[in-house]
Amino acid sequence: MTEFTQEFVVGHINYWLFIVLMMTGLYIVVAKGNLVKKIVGLNIFQTAVFMLYISMGKISGGTAPVFPIDMNIDPDVAYSNPLPHVLILTAIVVGVATTSLALALVIRIREEYGTIEEEGVLAADRSIARVEEKEHGEVMGGPV
Amino acid sequence: MRSLFAVVMLSGVFSLLSALLFVTLDAVDVAFTEAAVGAGISTVLILGTLALTSRYERPSKRSNTIPLLVTFVTGAALFYGTLDMPNLGDPNAPAQTHVAPGYLLQSPHEIDVPNVVTAVLASYRGYDTLGETAVVFTAAVGVLLLLSGLSRRRRRKPKGDT
Structure with a gap:
């Protein structure tokens, strides 16, 4: 069992702070519905890994x-x-490349769905699925 | 915070502060790059996205319990993983004693560039840097393909909510 002496805590506090930062980023990615906020959260997560x-x-x-x-x-x-x-x-550098690709996807999503909130995108998808089921439901095996 | 503009500005400040942290951790090259790319280019790109989409977040009614649970479980697992790690700044840590001294000793004779980071990046691991430029090129092509014709499509339907 590890002993939490003062030397151990001071030597490891950097890892723990970076874990807190990393989990902040993860929480933003999972909990927030806004796609731009998700990308900012991903950047925070990424920077925490860099610091580690x-x-x-x-x-x-x-x-x-x-x-x-x-x-x-x-x-x-x-x-x-x-x-x-x-x-x-x-x-x-790779991180900024992925960020720019994600932002381009957000712009496209906004163009198609008219929203950058996850809930709005899901609601639009569900209504499309409902219409398709009504039209082609019998061919695909009946309405679910 | 509902205003996305403030979110982006704060993330730029965060990037700049992390660049300062990199300077104190002796990683001057990383600090340069973080200040230029993280605080500069990323912020500008996100601001451009805001200009093309919307500036405010819509309030949502989703519950926070499951995300909080996920982050706490993941954080606890990571915390458990750090218990075996060497202390910060320990010169005898495995990461410092394996191959790094070889690079520090040999690069003055083999490459003759004062900055060891440059020597490793451009010479020893030059192929990795080539791969990195390939990644950036692919991302640029992807962005261009996704956004090509954006202004044309906009002009065609001026009544849309864009």
Whole structure:
């Protein structure tokens, strides 16, 4: 069983704060009906994951992984881990690509349904299904 | 908050603050990108969407119990997962001792670029960056296909609620 000493709590509080942030994003995505708000929530979730990765690369007393310009590297200087930074740089750019695609979908949904609320879209879908069932119900096996 | 404009502005502020956090965590390149892309481009894109759709959220009557339950269960599972993690800033964590020292030691001789992040991004993992540009290109094509003819369709039915 893990002991919650002060050192343990201070060393792990970053993970816990990022989990709180991540769950805030998840809650917005699940609970809010507005599609733009859902996308903002997804962005919050994403940024929390970025923070989690970056904090794993941090070394206490270390500095940014950039060498002096004359490349005279002091062996005593500790550099933070550059690999999470590279990973997250790629993830940020991919994230904005997915965000823009999602926003384009929202614009199309608004054009077709006249609303950007999830409830409105579902109601429109249900009424379309009801009309289709009335027209083609017998062919498809009778009204449900 | 019903005003989506305020939501977007606050998310931009959040992005900027997270860029500051990245600076304190020694990730200066990530902070640059987050400030430019997260706080800049994302905010502009969402504002453009608001201009094309609507600015206010309609109040909804959905219940919050199931989403709250889902988030608490997921959060508890993630919390359980962090109990094995090394402390923040621990120099002997597995992530710091496996391959990262190799990159830090060899990139001055092999690549000769002062910024190790650039060396890894553009040289060691250049193919990944190529794949990333492919993803961005695909997304751009998707956005163009989704939005092409938007203004034409709008002009055809001026009575619509757009």
